Amino acid sequence: ETGVTQTPRHLVMGMTNKKSLKCEQHLGHNAMYWYKQSAKKPLELMFVYNFKEQTENNSVPSRFSPECPNSSHLFLHLHTLQPEDSALYLCASSQVNSGGGETQYFGPGTRLLVL
Amino acid sequence: QKEVEQNSGPLSVPEGAIASLNCTYSDRVSQSFFWYRQYSGKSPELIMSIYSNGDKEDGRFTAQLNKASQYVSLLIRDSQPSDSATYLCAVTKTGSARQLTFGSGTQLTVLP
Numbered sequence: 001e002t003g004v005t006q007t008p009r010h011l012v013m014g015m016t017n018k019k020s021l022k023c024e025q026h027l028g029h030n031a032m033y034w035y036k037q038s039a040k041k042p043l044e045l046m047f048v049y050n051f052k053e054q055t056e057n058n059s060v061p062s063r064f065s066p067e068c069p070n071s072s073h074l075f076l077h078l079h080t081l082q083p084e085d086s087a088l089y090l091c092a093s094s095q096v097n098s099g100g101g102e103t104q105y106f107g108p109g110t111r112l113l114v115l
Numbered sequence: 116q117k118e119v120e121q122n123s124g125p126l127s128v129p130e131g132a133i134a135s136l137n138c139t140y141s142d143r144v145s146q147s148f149f150w151y152r153q154y155s156g157k158s159p160e161l162i163m164s165i166y167s168n169g170d171k172e173d174g175r176f177t178a179q180l181n182k183a184s185q186y187v188s189l190l191i192r193d194s195q196p197s198d199s200a201t202y203l204c205a206v207t208k209t210g211s212a213r214q215l216t217f218g219s220g221t222q223l224t225v226l227p
Contacts, residue, residue, distance in 0.1 A: 042119070043159070043203065043217040056214060090158055103149070104215060106158040 003027045004107035006091050012113045013081065021076040021110045023091030032074040033104060034066060035090040043090070049074060050096055081114045088112070118142060119206050121218035129226050134191040136221050138204030141185070147207040148180055150189045153220065154200045162202075163189065194225040 048056035049068040065077040094102040151159035201220040208214040
């Protein structure tokens with residue numbers, strides 16, 4: 001579990017607040033991901049960063065803004081969220097190789113509640 | 116049709132029995148398949164990955180892949196109460212080996 005860390009672990013915010021989630025991976029990986037996990041729904045991929053470049057954005061609303069300053073750190077900036085954005089936000093990392101299908105390792109998640 | 120389908124359960128088995136978890140996927144050219152275990156309130160942890168047709172064994176766990184039937188399963192032998200968790204099936208998406216598509220998960224309870 002210490003390979004990928006996330007802070008904060010819990011966050012309560014109002015709809016007008018701005019907050020950021022932080023993820024750090026200590027595995028030497030070069031790809032990082034943000035996922036959203038809502039109750040009774042499958043894990044949803046939000047963003048993919050490969051070698052610090054955003055390669056995927058799965059139609060995520062603009063109130064979620066990712067930032068990847070280097071291959072070890074990933075942020076998710078939040079602003080003007082809605083109550084339906086309350087969920088567990090998971091960060092993951094993997095080591096990209098030419099064959100694909102790399103294993104993704106997850107952090108402990110940030111439990112977000114939007115009031 | 117969902118991209119990755121799993122029976123949501125709950126699936127209950129007695130301690131020591133074999134638990135069988137199933138997953139079907141819709142994208143015929145999917146290449147990589149993963150089983151994750153998620154305890155309540157925790158993040159997913161990888162149990163098995165499988166890339167070729169057939170069986171792959173690791174301790175008490177066996178993953179089975181049948182690409183022709185678009186079916187992947189996970190067998191847990193000698194089930195223990197500590198195996199009680201939600202098991203997530205994940206498949207890489209065509210054209211993007213980095214994009215994992217997850218099923219909704221199967222909740223397994225092993226009864227002592």
